Amino acid sequence: MPFIPHTNEERIEMLAAIGVTSLDELFAEIPPELRCEGLSLPVGLSEQQALAHMTTLAGQNATDLTLFLGGGFYDHYVPAAVEAIISRSEFYTAYTPYQPEISQGTLQAIYEYQSAMCRLTDMEVANASMYDGGTAMYEAVMMSLRITGRNRVIVDEGVSPIYRKMLRSYTTNLGIDLAETPTEAGLADRGKIVAELNDDTAAVVVANPNFFGCLDDLTGLADAAHARGALLIVSTYPIALGLIKTPGAMGADIVTGEGQSLGLPLSFGGPYLGFMTTRAKYVRKMPGRICGRTIDANGREGFVLTLQAREQHIRREKATSNICTNQSLCALTSLVYLSLLGKQGLVDLAQLCADKAHYAYQRLTAIPGVSMRFPSRWFFNEFVLELPAPARTVINRLLDRHIAAGFPLARYYSGMDKCLLLAVTEQRTKEDIDRLAAALEASL
Amino acid sequence: MRLSFDKSSPGRRAIRPQASDIDKPVVINPSLLRRRPAELAELSELDVVRHFTALSKLNFGVDTGFYPLGSCTMKYNPKACERAAALPGFARLHPLLPQLPGGPNLVRGALAVLHEVDLLLREICGMAEFTLQPLAGAHGELTGAMIMAAYHADRGNAKTTILIPDSAHGTNPASAAIAGFTVKSIPSDADGLMDVDALAEAIDADVAGLMLTCPNTLGLFNPRVKDICRMIHDVDGLVYYDGANLNALLGRCRPGDLGFDIVHVNLHKTFATPHGGGGPGAGPVGVVRRLVDFLPISVVRMRQDGSYALDYDRPKSIGYVAPFYGNFGVIVRAYVYMLMLGRDGLRRVADHAVLNANYIRARLKDHYDLPHKQRCMHECVFSASRQLVRGVSAMDIAKGIIDRGMHPPTVYFPLTVKEAMMIEPTETESKQALDEFIDAMIALAELAESNPKAFAAMPTTTPVTRLDEVRAARKPDLASLAPTSPTS
Numbered sequence: 001m002p003f004i005p006h007t008n009e010e011r012i013e014m015l016a017a018i019g020v021t022s023l024d025e026l027f028a029e030i031p032p033e034l035r036c037e038g039l040s041l042p043v044g045l046s047e048q049q050a051l052a053h054m055t056t057l058a059g060q061n062a063t064d065l066t067l068f069l070g071g072g073f074y075d076h077y078v079p080a081a082v083e084a085i086i087s088r089s090e091f092y093t094a095y096t097p098y099q100p101e102i103s104q105g106t107l108q109a110i111y112e113y114q115s116a117m118c119r120l121t122d123m124e125v126a127n128a129s130m131y132d133g134g135t136a137m138y139e140a141v142m143m144s145l146r147i148t149g150r151n152r153v154i155v156d157e158g159v160s161p162i163y164r165k166m167l168r169s170y171t172t173n174l175g176i177d178l179a180e181t182p183t184e185a186g187l188a189d190r191g192k193i194v195a196e197l198n199d200d201t202a203a204v205v206v207a208n209p210n211f212f213g214c215l216d217d218l219t220g221l222a223d224a225a226h227a228r229g230a231l232l233i234v235s236t237y238p239i240a241l242g243l244i245k246t247p248g249a250m251g252a253d254i255v256t257g258e259g260q261s262l263g264l265p266l267s268f269g270g271p272y273l274g275f276m277t278t279r280a281k282y283v284r285k286m287p288g289r290i291c292g293r294t295i296d297a298n299g300r301e302g303f304v305l306t307l308q309a310r311e312q313h314i315r316r317e318k319a320t321s322n323i324c325t326n327q328s329l330c331a332l333t334s335l336v337y338l339s340l341l342g343k344q345g346l347v348d349l350a351q352l353c354a355d356k357a358h359y360a361y362q363r364l365t366a367i368p369g370v371s372m373r374f375p376s377r378w379f380f381n382e383f384v385l386e387l388p389a390p391a392r393t394v395i396n397r398l399l400d401r402h403i404a405a406g407f408p409l410a411r412y413y414s415g416m417d418k419c420l421l422l423a424v425t426e427q428r429t430k431e432d433i434d435r436l437a438a439a440l441e442a443s444l
Numbered sequence: 445m446r447l448s449f450d451k452s453s454p455g456r457r458a459i460r461p462q463a464s465d466i467d468k469p470v471v472i473n474p475s476l477l478r479r480r481p482a483e484l485a486e487l488s489e490l491d492v493v494r495h496f497t498a499l500s501k502l503n504f505g506v507d508t509g510f511y512p513l514g515s516c517t518m519k520y521n522p523k524a525c526e527r528a529a530a531l532p533g534f535a536r537l538h539p540l541l542p543q544l545p546g547g548p549n550l551v552r553g554a555l556a557v558l559h560e561v562d563l564l565l566r567e568i569c570g571m572a573e574f575t576l577q578p579l580a581g582a583h584g585e586l587t588g589a590m591i592m593a594a595y596h597a598d599r600g601n602a603k604t605t606i607l608i609p610d611s612a613h614g615t616n617p618a619s620a621a622i623a624g625f626t627v628k629s630i631p632s633d634a635d636g637l638m639d640v641d642a643l644a645e646a647i648d649a650d651v652a653g654l655m656l657t658c659p660n661t662l663g664l665f666n667p668r669v670k671d672i673c674r675m676i677h678d679v680d681g682l683v684y685y686d687g688a689n690l691n692a693l694l695g696r697c698r699p700g701d702l703g704f705d706i707v708h709v710n711l712h713k714t715f716a717t718p719h720g721g722g723g724p725g726a727g728p729v730g731v732v733r734r735l736v737d738f739l740p741i742s743v744v745r746m747r748q749d750g751s752y753a754l755d756y757d758r759p760k761s762i763g764y765v766a767p768f769y770g771n772f773g774v775i776v777r778a779y780v781y782m783l784m785l786g787r788d789g790l791r792r793v794a795d796h797a798v799l800n801a802n803y804i805r806a807r808l809k810d811h812y813d814l815p816h817k818q819r820c821m822h823e824c825v826f827s828a829s830r831q832l833v834r835g836v837s838a839m840d841i842a843k844g845i846i847d848r849g850m851h852p853p854t855v856y857f858p859l860t861v862k863e864a865m866m867i868e869p870t871e872t873e874s875k876q877a878l879d880e881f882i883d884a885m886i887a888l889a890e891l892a893e894s895n896p897k898a899f900a901a902m903p904t905t906t907p908v909t910r911l912d913e914v915r916a917a918r919k920p921d922l923a924s925l926a927p928t929s930p931t932s
Contacts, residue, residue, distance in 0.1 A: 001789065001792050002522075002785055002789050003519070003522060003871070004789075004793070004871050004872065005872070011799065013875070014803045014875060015799070018802045018819075019806065023795045023799060026819065027697075027798070029665040030665055030697050031667055031670070034697055034701060034702055035696060035697055036570075036697050036698050036701065039568060039695050039787050039791070041567055041786060041787040041790070043786040043788065044784050044785050044786025044787070044788065044789045045784055045786065046784070047524045050524060050528075050784050051528060051780070054528040054779075055531060057533070057553035057556050058528075058533025058553055059533055060533075060552040060553030061534070061550065061553045062541070062550040062551070065541075067538055069540055069541070069544075072767075073538060073539055075536075079459045081459070083530075084493065085492075085493065085496045085500075087526075088500040089506075089521075089718075090500035090501065090505050090507070090508060091503060091505070091720075092505070092521075092718040092721065093505030093506040093507045093508075093521055094504060094720075094721045094722075095511075095513060095516055095518060095721065095722060096721070096722035097721070098513070099504075099842065099846060099852055100908070100911050101843070101846055101903050101907075101908055101910070101911070102502075102504035102846055102851065102903075104499070104502035104906075104908060105499040105500050105501065105503035106721040106722065108445060108447070108499055109496070109499055109721075111447075111922075111923070112447055112448055112449070112924075114922055115447070115449065115923040115924040115925070116482075116484060118923045118925055119483050119484065119925065119926050120484075122478075124923070124925065125920075125922045126922070126923060129723075131579040131580060131766070132579065132766065132767055133767070134766070134767050135579070135583075135766075163767070165764040166763075166764045166765065166766070168763060168764075169590070169762055169764050170586075170590075170765075172590070172594075173590070173597075174624050175624075215472070215476045216476070217475055241478065243472065243477055243478065244476055244478060245477055245478050246478050249478065249479065265535040265773070266538050267529075267534065267535050268537040268538075268768070268769065268772040269767060269768025269769050269770070269772050270724070270766070270767075270770060270772050270773065271579070271724030271771040271774055283922065290920075290922055292916040292917070292920050293916070293922075294912045294916035294921070295911070296908040296909045296912065297909050297910050297912070298908075298909055300907075300908050300909075301908075302907075302908035302911045303911075304913050306913065306917050306920060307917055307920060311614075312582070312615050312618035313613075313614040314614070315614070316614045316627075317617035317618060317621035318621070319614065319621075321618065322582045322585065322615050322618035322621075322622050323580075323582055323583075324581065324614075324615050325725070326722050327720075327722075327723040327724050328720050328722035328723050329720030329721055329724060330720075330723070332496075332721065339448050339458070339485045339492045340458045340489065341459055341461075342456070342457055342484050343481050343482065343483060343484045343486050344455075344457065346481070346482060346484060347481045348460070348461050349461040351469060352462070352466075355464055355466040356464075358466075358470040359466045359468075378472055392545045393545075395544055396546060399544065399545070399546065404541065411543055426461055426462065429465060430465040
């Protein structure tokens with residue numbers, strides 16, 4: 001029997017100790033008419049058979065594509081040491097550190113992760129992580145309502161359309177006044193946002209880089225929001241923070257984002273990592289687990305889960321969130337990744353991504369009929385091209401050459417049929433980019 | 445242990461990004477750039493590997509030893525599942541590929557996994573269809589509560605209340621509340637089950653639904669569950685099955701056959717995916733036929749010709765709860781587990797989970813108080829109230845178990861039992877492992893009689909002993925900020 005160690009003799013001995021004669025008797029509490037007489041499922045496979053089947057299925061996915069596809073989820077290189085460390089089963093077979101004396105590994109890792117995220121975003125406190133960038137953004141919005149006691153939220157359309165859809169779903173029944181403002185020339189429209197700000201506005205939600213890859217200095221927007229007593233929530237891309245101005249330096253109140261780029265595989269959508277950092281004064285309104293440093297009865301330094309009076313297992317329906325755990329292993333992954341890159345490594349990596357993306361931008365916009373969609377030429381590693389043909393058609397043609405050229409923005413934005421969102425990471429070589437340029441030119 | 449940041453040496457490097465093959469570095473407008481690099485650790489690769497190896501040794505996992513943490517189903521996580529999830533054909537797959545023209549054909553194998561897991565869970569739970577998107581158990585609860593809201597809105601029902609027994613996990617009331625419902629708590633009866641008379645009194649036209657864990661958090665199966673479902677259905681309410689304890693019922697009984705309308709399953713519990721030190725998990729949600737239209741976007745569909753498509757056109761759907769298709773890497777692991785166990789293996793899981801729990805219950809019942817007299821399912825709850833008379837609390841017993849090389853049970857939950865110790869051994873533990881735990885528990889009960897003061901110093905075998913949680917909360921030290929940080 002797979003993974004069940006009992007011998008027949010032991011089973012008989014155990015049943016006798018309980019005072020029953022069969023396993024069936026243990027289920028006597030279930031009325032007979034509610035019992036299941038056997039599932040209609042195939043018999044079990046051996047490990048070898050099961051893995052052969054999985055290898056076949058994995059082989060039916062297109063893994064030979066050269067990816068210029070981003071949209072918030074990026075194909076970065078994962079160093080071997082990351083996999084080696086997170087494969088240690090002391091980490092991955094543990095659970096939430098309820099017993100801190102035997103969980104100092106997980107707890108210290110979370111504390112270091114919180115520290116790294118604060119340093120990266122220039123904020124003061126972080127939680128132990130959330131499910132993904134989208135749920136982190138939704139949680140930040142809920143947090144802003146708690147902090148301000150207000151009910152209106154303004155979301156810039158430069159925020160990931162997927163995250164905006166998630167936010168709408170989660171808030172459908174909550175009577176929240178959710179306003180979306182269109183972008184202007186690829187950037188958050190200051191004028192429109194300020195016009196939407198009122199005394200009931202809890203937060204303005206923006207992204208930097210935004211979904212189009214454009215970079216912005218949001219300091220003025222933070223000031224405008226603060227002037228009306230609203231918070232600024234910024235969703236960001238952590239690799240970009242190796243180079244770009246931090247949300248903290250711009251005056252953001254809550255920072256969230258998707259941590260997948262920090263050493264996590266794309267893995268068809270998850271597991272990922274939602275991060276959240278904020279100002280110290282808001283920590284008691286923050287959702288999620290938080291780890292803190294303290295001392296033990298002998299004065300030795302150690303780590304515990306703390307500020308738990310916010311959480312569901314204590315506060316039940318009055319909790320700041322229903323979230324039960326964090327994404328511990330994913331948070332650990334990102335911490336190991338950042339530790340391996342180090343202070344200069346992250347800068348170099350971000351510069352490398354930006355260099356390659358700008359090379360791609362120059363090569364591709366040199367093709368007749370291909371231009372930059374937005375006049376602002378400041379982007380990090382992702383940008384929007386205006387093509388002379390529908391983006392879907394072009395993407396389709398390039399897929400035949402095993403190139404995933406990017407994302408067709410028409411899927412989420414009207415009037416952008418010919419717009420292609422294209423990302424470049426350090427995984428793409430100059431030759432890849434030249435090949436893309438040649439293929440794109442040939443396909444038009 | 446020293447923080448990684450405190451082991452830094454300026455200028456030291458581990459992984460270097462590859463040399464650039466681009467001649468001209470881009471210069472971005474300085475007003476858009478950060479003023480100085482983030483103060484990340486500066487370590488060698490060996491420094492990093494040693495630091496985290498040392499941290500891992502301070503941890504206790506299922507692979508370290510017996511981990512009977514009640515309600516968490518800390519069963520063995522088969523290594524084959526890890527290998528499958530790491531296959532490049534899965535791990536390197538971009539989630540936006542299916543949204544490209546012809547996209548579903550680029551991810552055929554991945555969609556097949558999602559479709560197959562949906563079919564397996566339908567059969568195991570007796571439901572019409574599953575969404576695999578919820579990213580954790582609590583996230584499944586929230587999805588379920590949103591489905592309840594969408595169902596009632598569609599029917600024109602103005603319902604506001606969700607009923608939840610007082611023995612439930614805290615996530616139940618929290619999930620119902622953030623979905624916009626008012627929560628009404630139903631007390632337990634003398635047998636530890638939800639008080640059906642109190643339930644009858646609480647039911648009125650406002651009731652949108654009931655959230656029930658079955659067996660409940662005391663490990664008890666409520667024989668009146670079908671009647672309870674009927675009572676809720678009589679006011680057009682929906683009954684939600686919290687799948688935290690599904691391990692007890694695999695192949696023995698199906699939530700759908702009991703009358704439940706919405707089910708969440710914790711893949712990280714019942715289906716053996718690793719708990720990861722607190723995540724990632726996965727919490728797929730299944731529904732009965734009349735609720736299928738409300739499931740989140742998107743849904744995997746198999747066409748006549750055996751190919752797959754993703755359906756985004758779902759006007760009644762609650763919308764998006766996750767960016768894509770769920771925690772795919774976790775779903776792959778659970779799929780491999782289900783494939784290996786098959787029909788008979790799954791039923792044996794429940795049989796032996798229940799056997800192990802009842803064995804512990806039988807062997808410890810003379811040493812600790814049992815708040816309820818009926819036989820348990822997959823977990824048993826004791827009270828340390830007898831020991832508390834001698835000054836030894838459930839937490840003290842837990843620390844004593846740590847010193848004996850095991851993970852303690854869940855303590856102080858459920859809230860309905862004083863000094864609760866909730867023990868869930870799971871089916872993957874042998875009689876020898878159980879006996880060792882039982883002997884330790886008996887020795888601790890004896891120590892509580894002979895020398896109760898001995899507990900104060902426990903644990904003594906760990907790198908730190910009891911931590912000052914009050915200090916942690918009063919003077920929060922939540923991050924080591926860089927000295928140069930503009931915010932420090």
